[in-house]
Amino acid sequence: MLIGVPKEIKNHEYRVGMTPTSVREAGRHGHQLWVETNAGAGIGASDADYAQAGAKIISSASEIFAKADMIIKVKEPQAGERKMLREGQILYTYLHLAPDPAQTKELVASGAICIAYETVTSARGGLPLLAPMSQVAGRMSVQSGAHCLEKAQGGRGVLLGGVPGVAPGKVVILGGGVVGTNAAIIALGMGADVTVLEKNTDRMEELVGRFGTSLKTIYSTQGAVEEECASADLVIGGVLIPGAAAPKLVTKTMLKDWKPGSVLVDVAIDQGGCAETSKATTHADPTYVVDGVIHYCVANMPGGVARTSTYALNNVTLPYALAIAGKGWKKALSDDAHLRNGLNVASGKVTYKAVADDLGYAYVPAEQLLGSA
Structure with a gap:
């Protein structure tokens, strides 16, 4: 051929x-x-x-x-x-x-x-051709979000890992799949306060088994999303329905309760994004602001590495x-x-x-x- x-x-x-x-x-x-x-x-x-x-x-x-x-x-x-x-x-x-x-x-x-x-699926139930790029995007989401949090980038001026005497930044990850797991690896490694919202209880047990009590897990409901995101410095959207449009977990009305200068990195943007305010951006112009919240919605994040x-x-x-x-x-x-x-x-x-x-x-x-x- x-x-x-x-x-x-x-x-x-x-x-x-x-x-x-x-x-x-x-x-x-x-x-x-x-x-x-x-x-x-x-x-x-x-x-x-x-x-x-x-x-x-x-x-x-x-x-x-x-x-x-x-x-x-x-x-x-x-x-x-x-x-x-x-x-x-x-x-x-x-x-x-x-x-x-x-x-x-x-x-x-x-x-x-x-x-x-x-x-494309696998006998284990995963998406083997999506997984490596989800791993890359999950890891990049934290470093991209951390950069956006810098004051010079319009962010809150928060260092995710904090320093002795100053609390670390709070990272909320929507979805505990491949993106969420890899985001948690980097965020925890940086010393951030990390919470994952997930609906699959077996998956939450796996995450706790892997990361221990340093990672917080919360069952994902609309109320939990509203509450956790409102207190976050960085929110990472990593939800996926294979082949279908991503569910809109974050509504525009929620943003008014978020901290000014907080950051949303929507890794689900390839499938339409998990926020109502998300629209695809590029590495050349990666961010925009809605209601004081910085949106990073690059549709080909792994292309950066x-x-x-x-x-x-x-x-x-x-x-x-x-x-x-x-x-x-x-x-x-x-x-x-x-x-x-x-x-x-x-x-x-x-x-x-x-x-x-x-x-x-x-x-x-x-x-x-x-x-x-």
């Missing part, structure tokens, strides 16, 4: 769909690799590195989209890229369709086979890429129910129920397209 790797064009996105190591491995399995020139510059991988790994260096994305059987990216295709997709062409990347009706409409119209990293993120992502995406390229998408998805869960749009149909429900499309199960229903 001819696999194409275009350069990412989203604002301040420095990651790349395949590392030179992944390119070499795919070539070893008999596939052709086309990589757009300078695609790996953001992770320190040169065209020469890719050429040495066996890739052909292509001068334009349009040539890659015109010829490749499968496109491997990191972020959702931008408007110009979506126009280049072809019927039957495989797109393998993050999509986050539920809060993005324009993208969904154009992917449906393209007739392409669109497999989303974020909805592109090298770490790209290698972590490739560790989990490569095996599935090899399966798709080696077997073809129909057999690969027929053979693996967990990979099949990644199919969001195919041949003009929406094949992921949460996306169909959120955006008003008829839902067509993947099995029906694969001929096994």
Whole structure:
């Protein structure tokens, strides 16, 4: 199969769909690799590195989209890229369709086979292709929030770890999943006062077992969210409903009770955000203020640490890429129910129920397209 790797064009996105190591491995399995020139510059991988790994260096994305059987990216295709997709062409990347009706409409119209990293599942019940980026974003959320709390950035002027004789800052984490756990690791390591709000009691027991009593856990209700956020210096939104829009746990009316100069880092922004006041921002212009609360809502946070993120992502995406390229998408998805869960749009149909429900499309199960229903 001819696999194409275009350069990412989203604002301040420095990651790349395949590392030179992944390119070499795919070539070893008999596939052709086309990589757009300078695609790996953001992770320190040169065209020469890719050429040495066996890739052909292509001068334009349009040539890659015109010829490749499968496109491997990191972020959702931008408007110009979506126009280049072809019927039957495989797109393998993050999509986050539920809060993005324009993208969904154009992917449906393209007739392409669109497999989303974020909805591929595992036998253990997790989301293995989302997990490494959630780990990165969770850890980054605290350092980004700590920076925003500095007075020069418009924040309260609070040091999360405090100093002897001065209380530490309070961090409230909404959701105890992968994002929340990794945020807690960094916040506790900095010496902050950390509380996680979570609805899964088993998960709360796991968190206490891991972190001990230094981490506070509270069962998440609307009242608990209101009370805890009002006393926080930094609130981190890490809630997730796989493939669907994030629930709005923070309402606009709540913000009037928050401390002036407090910070909200909404890691759920890829799925629409968990606050009513959240809107996607970029690394170039990451924050805005609503009712005195600084909002940090960068939609591709891991892109800020592109090298770490790209290698972590490739560790989990490569095996599935090899399966798709080696077997073809129909057999690969027929053979693996967990990979099949990644199919969001195919041949003009929406094949992921949460996306169909959120955006008003008829839902067509993947099995029906694969001929096994």
